[in-house]
Amino acid sequence: DTGVSQDPRHKITKRGQNVTFRCDPISEHNRLYWYRQTLGQGPEFLTYFQNEAQLEKSRLLSDRFSAERPKGSFSTLEIQRTEQGDSAMYLCASSPEGFGSYGYTFGSGTRLTVV
Amino acid sequence: AQSVTQLDSQVPVFEEAPVELRCNYSSSVSVYLFWYVQYPNQGLQLLLKYLSGSTLVKGINGFEAEFNKSQTSFHLRKPSVHISDTAEYFCAVSTSGSARQLTFGSGTQLTVLP
Numbered sequence: 728d729t730g731v732s733q734d735p736r737h738k739i740t741k742r743g744q745n746v747t748f749r750c751d752p753i754s755e756h757n758r759l760y761w762y763r764q765t766l767g768q769g770p771e772f773l774t775y776f777q778n779e780a781q782l783e784k785s786r787l788l789s790d791r792f793s794a795e796r797p798k799g800s801f802s803t804l805e806i807q808r809t810e811q812g813d814s815a816m817y818l819c820a821s822s823p824e825g826f827g828s829y830g831y832t833f834g835s836g837t838r839l840t841v842v
Numbered sequence: 843a844q845s846v847t848q849l850d851s852q853v854p855v856f857e858e859a860p861v862e863l864r865c866n867y868s869s870s871v872s873v874y875l876f877w878y879v880q881y882p883n884q885g886l887q888l889l890l891k892y893l894s895g896s897t898l899v900k901g902i903n904g905f906e907a908e909f910n911k912s913q914t915s916f917h918l919r920k921p922s923v924h925i926s927d928t929a930e931y932f933c934a935v936s937t938s939g940s941a942r943q944l945t946f947g948s949g950t951q952l953t954v955l956p
Contacts, residue, residue, distance in 0.1 A: 731885070758942070769846075769932050769946025770886070783943070818885055822942065829893055829942055830876050833885035 731834035733819050739840045740809055747805045748837045752821030759802050760831065761794055763787065764816040776802060809841045844869035844935050848947035855923055856955050863918040863950045865933030875916040876934040876944065877907055886932065892916065903927070928954045 732751040740746050752759050757778050762770035773792070775783045778799040788794075791809075796802040806813055816838050822831035849864040867873060874893050878886040890901025897909040907918045916933060930951050934944040 733885075760943075762944075767948070769934070769948050770944070771946070772943045775943065829874050829936055830888050830891040831942070831944075832888070833878075835883075835885040838883070 733834040750819030756821035758822045760820040762818040846947035873935045878932045880930045
C-alpha cells in the first residue's frame with residue numbers, strides 16, 4: 728500500500744468554476760478526513776467519514792462545499808462557484824478504528840489556486 | 843473546545859546543535875497530543891504522539907517530546923539537528939470525541955543552517 732493518494736496535486740481554476748478533488752485512503756482504513764490549510768496556518772478540520780457515512784462537518788464547510796464517500800473507499804470533495812478565498816491546500820487523511828485512529832496518515836494534498 | 847499555541851513561528855539553528863520547539867495547549871478535557879512535520883509542498887507526516895503512559899515520547903528521526911500536564915505543554919526536542927530537518931512543524935491536539943478531530947497550531951518553521 729502506498730499511503731493516502733490525492734488527485735490532482737495542483738489545480739488552477741477561474742473564479743466561479745466548480746472543482747472536484749479525489750482522495751484514495753489506505754485500503755484498510757475506514758475513517759477518512761478532509762482538512763484545509765491556508766498559507767502560513769495549520770490545517771483546519773472540514774469533515775469526517777466513517778465508512779460511507781459523513782458524521783461530522785465543520786462550519787468552514789459552506790453550502791458550496793460537498794463531500795462524498797459513496798462506497799466507503801475513495802472520497803471526493805467538490806467546491807461549487809469557487810471564490811478566491813477558497814485558495815488553499817486541501818488535505819485528506821485516513822485512519823483505522825480503535826486507538827490507532829489517533830494520529831492519522833495524511834496525503835500530499837491538492838493545492839487549489841482560484842484566479 | 844481546545845486550542846494550541848506554538849510559541850515560535852521561526853526557529854533558526856546551526857547544524858548539530860540541539861533544538862526545542864515549544865507547544866502549549868488549552869483544553870477542558872483530557873487530550874491526546876501530536877507533532878507533525880511538513881516539507882515544502884507535501885502533506886503532513888506524523889513524528890510522534892502521546893496517548894497515555896510515559897510522558898516522554900520518542901518519535902521518528904531522533905525527535906522526542908515531553909508531555910507536561912501541569913504546564914499544559916508538549917515541547918518537541920532533538921539533541922542534534924541536520925540540514926534535512928529543515929521543515930514546518932505542527933503541534934496538534936485531539937480529544938476522545940468520536941471524530942478524532944485534530945486542532946493544529948499555526949506551525950514553527952525550523953531552519954537548520956550549515
